[in-house]
Amino acid sequence: MSEEEQPVTVPRTSERGAATRAALLTAARDVFVSRGFAEAGVTDVVARAEASVGSLYHHFSGKADLYLTLFEEFQARQSQRTKQAARQARAAGESDPMRVFISAARAYLDGCLEERELAALFLRGDGPPGFEVVMRDRLRTWAQRNAALFEEDESALVVVLTGALAAAVSEVTLSGDRGLAEDVLAIIGQIRPSTSAGGATSR
Structure with missing residues (x-):
């Protein structure tokens, strides 16, 4: 040969x-x-x-790098879940930004329950030094993504929704209570921008 x-x-x-x-x-x-x-x-x-x-x-690079990589890969999967849920809601004809948000939020909570042990790991406060900064940055990014669903003048609404959902994520993940997740989403879904209050102020 x-x-x-x-x-x-x-x-x-x-x-x-x-x-x-x-x-x-x-x-x-x-x-x-x-x-x-x-x-x-x-x-x-x-x-x-x-x-x-x-x-x-x-x-x-070490133990902290392993932890942060697990976190980033989990968040990437969560991002994929929420984007897919939002796309499916819109494809089904949903135009109400709140309902699209709820669909994405439900997907995020489902992901936390599906990977509950891993999600809970990141919520216990037992992470590498500086991880709390990573979490704050992630929450800020999350708020920015949520803001893209709503009007520019609804920033207060986005702050409330993001804060409420962050608290729900913690409680639902640590308890494993799917019923609680649905109850929280039902309450969050009733929140609307207070346009009438704004009108009253302007008079």
């Missing part, structure tokens, strides 16, 4: 690397959920993943 006819071997290092990274994240999730972030150790994670310490530091 000539040199030109030699079979080409495709390197599989990227596949192995992706599999190792996924195994480390799964292990980190299990360890953080069972022991808490503060009590968990890198050695606990690599032992559960059946990997080496070197492989962990090849993919992540």
Whole structure:
């Protein structure tokens, strides 16, 4: 067989690397959920993943990076859930921004219940230093996305809705009560901008 006819071997290092990274994240999730972030150790994670310490530091900078990656990937899945729910609501003919918001909020709460152990992990306050800043930034981004559903002069409404839903996320996730989620959404859905109050003020 000539040199030109030699079979080409495709390197599989990227596949192995992706599999190792996924195994480390799964292990980190299990360890953080069972022991808490503060009590968990890198050695606990690599032992559960059946990997080496070197492989962990090849993919992540340390324990905090594992935690933050789990958080960002969870939030990416949540974002996908809410966007899909909003698109489906609009595709079904829904034009009321509040009802579109409720559809997206329900999808977010469903995601928290579906991945309850992971969602609860991020709400317990046992995260790496500076994680509270990450959470505040995420809430601000969430409020900005919510604002896109409503009129420009309804910023107060967006603040109320975002704050109410953030509180609901915490209570529903920690309790696992799906009925509570529906009750909260029913109440939030009744909130409307106080246009009549604005009119009374202007007179």
